[in-house]
Amino acid sequence: MPLSCDDRLDILEVAARYCRALDRGDAEGLEAVFTEDAVWESSARGQRRGRSAIVDEFRARAEQAHTRKHWTSNAVIEGDGDEASLTLDLLVLHLDDGDVRPGTSGVYEDRLRRDAAGWRIAYRKITVDGQRAGFRGVPAQPAGKDATR
Amino acid sequence: MPLSIEDQLDIMELMARYNHAIDSSQPEAWADTFTEDGVFEGSVGTVSGREELLAFVRNRDQSNPIRHWNNNILIDGDGDDATAKVYLVTFDVTGPPTVRVSGMYHDTLKRVDGQWKFTHRKVQSDAS
Numbered sequence: 001m002p003l004s005c006d007d008r009l010d011i012l013e014v015a016a017r018y019c020r021a022l023d024r025g026d027a028e029g030l031e032a033v034f035t036e037d038a039v040w041e042s043s044a045r046g047q048r049r050g051r052s053a054i055v056d057e058f059r060a061r062a063e064q065a066h067t068r069k070h071w072t073s074n075a076v077i078e079g080d081g082d083e084a085s086l087t088l089d090l091l092v093l094h095l096d097d098g099d100v101r102p103g104t105s106g107v108y109e110d111r112l113r114r115d116a117a118g119w120r121i122a123y124r125k126i127t128v129d130g131q132r133a134g135f136r137g138v139p140a141q142p143a144g145k146d147a148t149r
Numbered sequence: 150m151p152l153s154i155e156d157q158l159d160i161m162e163l164m165a166r167y168n169h170a171i172d173s174s175q176p177e178a179w180a181d182t183f184t185e186d187g188v189f190e191g192s193v194g195t196v197s198g199r200e201e202l203l204a205f206v207r208n209r210d211q212s213n214p215i216r217h218w219n220n221n222i223l224i225d226g227d228g229d230d231a232t233a234k235v236y237l238v239t240f241d242v243t244g245p246p247t248v249r250v251s252g253m254y255h256d257t258l259k260r261v262d263g264q265w266k267f268t269h270r271k272v273q274s275d276a277s
Contacts, residue, residue: 005158
């Protein structure tokens, strides 16, 4: 069954909750957006397997909270039934002593799963621009999918 | 008939696909976001029709990786026709992101065979 408008909006909100949890140093909020078996993989920081390992990674750099603002744009969602993929551009603003500057940019490539708890991230891959592998390779549209989804 | 929520989400996603396509230099995926006779009025000139749209991406300066960003998307429409106004920022992401262009898109769109496409997309740069 194709994704409904509710599904698409829910998935966008999961992505927003992730950003908000990071920027507020909110470990519980972060926990809520991942499935228990989630995998998080960053071109800058390597791979973390399992929700608790992912949350530990962010607890370890809690001092960054409130000095970063994660922005996202250009969401493309594909999916069917209880499985979805999301491609999303990322921009991190660095807030230091009243100064704001764009610090990092990149792309999130996610897989999400729906269960009784709703849509959550099962896999998130972060490719930071400048660590160039993958930058040119972001698919505009996975092969064989309806162009409007 | 007023646009449905699904129409609005589809149009927002079309804008996202446009950005992904141009930033990863995929001429066909970018041209696919326009109708066959679609027109792009950019800061460096106007291209119209699929062949010119394809050539625009093929001939584009790709020396620096760029990301296009949109925000504040306003969509109006009825039936199979729509217009949109969208904030635009592009970043050079060779290193820490720096702003290249700030401006707005003025769009007209049409639904063709069930899919929303741009018939006309005009860039208004804040610098000009």
